Amino acid sequence: MKLQRMNRRALALGALAVSGALTLTACGSDETGTGSGGASSAADASNIKCDDASGQVLADGSSAQKNAVDAWVKQFSAACKVEINYKAGGSGAGVTAFTQGQVPWAGSDSALKPDEVKASKSICKGGQGIDLPMVGGPIAVGYNVPGVDNLVLDAPTIAKIFDSKITNWNDPAIAKLNPDAKLPNLKIQAFHRSDESGTTDNFTKYLIATAKKDFPYEGGKAWQAKGGQSAPQSSGVAAQVKQTAGAIGYFELSYAKDGIKTVAIDTGASKPVQATVENATKAISDAKVVGTGKDLSLELNYGTTADGAYPMVLVTYEIVCDKGNKAETLPAVKAFLRYAASEDGQKILAENDYAPMPDDIIAKVRTTVESLS
Secondary structure, three states: OHHHHHHHHHHHHHHHHHHHHHHHHHHHOOOOOOHHHHHHHHHHHHOOOOOOOOEEEEEEEOOOOHHHHHHHHHHHHHHOOEEEEEOOOOHHHHHHHHHOOOOOOEEEOOOOOHHHHHHHOOOOOOOOEEEEEEEEEEEEEEEEOOOOOOOEEEHHHHHHHHOOOOOEOOOHHHHHHOOOOOOOOOEOEEEEEOOOOHHHHHHHHHHHHHHOOOOOOOOOOOOOOOOOEEEOHHHHHHHHHHHOOOEEEEEEHHHOOOOOEEOEEEOOOOOOEOOOHHHHHHHHOOOEEOOOOOOOOEEOOOOOOOOOOOOOEEEEEEEEEOOOOOOOOHHHHHHHHHHHHOHHHHHHHHHOOOEOOOHHHHHHHHHHHHHOO
8 A cells, every 4th residue: 555655656746746837838939039048027017017007009110129029019018018029120210200299219229410309309309319228238149150050250351352352252361261161163242221210220330330420420310321121120131141152241130039049259359259148248248338317328439349249239229219209109108118127028038049137237217217208
C-alpha cells in the first residue's frame, strides 16, 4: 500500500510538471513575435493605469517605432478600453498631422524644429508641442551579398556607397576592410527612403558627423545624395534589401528579420561594433538633453569611438502638447504614454530589438507625462 501511494504521488507530480512545462511553453509563444514578451503579458496588463481612458485615438508618424507601438498597443488595449490606431506614415507625415491638429500625438525620429514648434502653438492652446524620447535603437545597415556572411564598413565607405562613389562590391575600399571575405564582382544596389523620414535624418547626421568630406550634404528627413533607389518606409527598404542581390539599405534593427545580414561598423574602437540593442543603449547613454522647459530633445554623440558603442542610432520622440491637449483624447494619450514610459513598457522594447531609454532620461519623461494638461 505504501509503495502504491508513492507511485500515485510520483505520477501526480509528473503530471504537474508536464502541465507546468506546457503552460510555460504557451506563455513563451506570442503571435506578435515578441518572444518572452508573451510571458510577461499578464503582469504588464495588470500594472497599466487606465484612469478615465476610453474611446479611439488616431496617431501617425515614425515607421521606425511601429513594431514597438504595436507591442505596446497589444498590452494597453488588453487593459484599457481604448482603440489606438498608429498609422506609421513616417516622421514627416506625423509631424504635419500633429501641427495641423489631425492627431493628438505623433512619433518622430527627429526633434521638432523651431518652425514646427511655432506651428504647434495654434493647436496646443496655451502651450506648445514637446519632444518626449521614448524609443531608441540602432539604425542597421542591412546587405544582401551572396557568399558574404560578415561585412565590416566604416563611415567614409558607407558614405561613398550611398552617394554612388563606390558602385561595386569588390571595390578596393571594401576589400581593405574585409581581407578575409570573398567579395563578388557585383553591382551595389543602394536603397534609401522615398518618404520624409527621421531614420534618413539620423542616418545622414551620422555620415555628416563622421565623414563630411565624403558626404557633403546638409542632411534632413528628405534624401539628398546622388543615385540609388528608393522605397517607402523602413519596411519597404528592408523588403528590397532582402529580395535584391547586391542590395544595401538602412533601417531600424527590428526590420532586420528573416535572414537580412547587418554591417559591423569600424568606428576606431578596438574592434568593429555590431548593431545590437545593448550597443545602441551604450551610445544613447552618452546623449545630452538639450531641450528647454518640458521639451526633452537630445543631442546624440554620433562620433563616439567607445568600445561596444554603436554610433548609428536614433531616438524616436512622442510629440504631444505640454498644455492645451484636447480634452476628449487627453486621458487616453496620457495613459498610453505613461505605460510606454513605464518599466514594463520599456522592457518590451528590448524584447523587440529596440533600445530602452537610459534611466535618467526616462525618469524625466515619466514626470513630464504626468504633467500633461
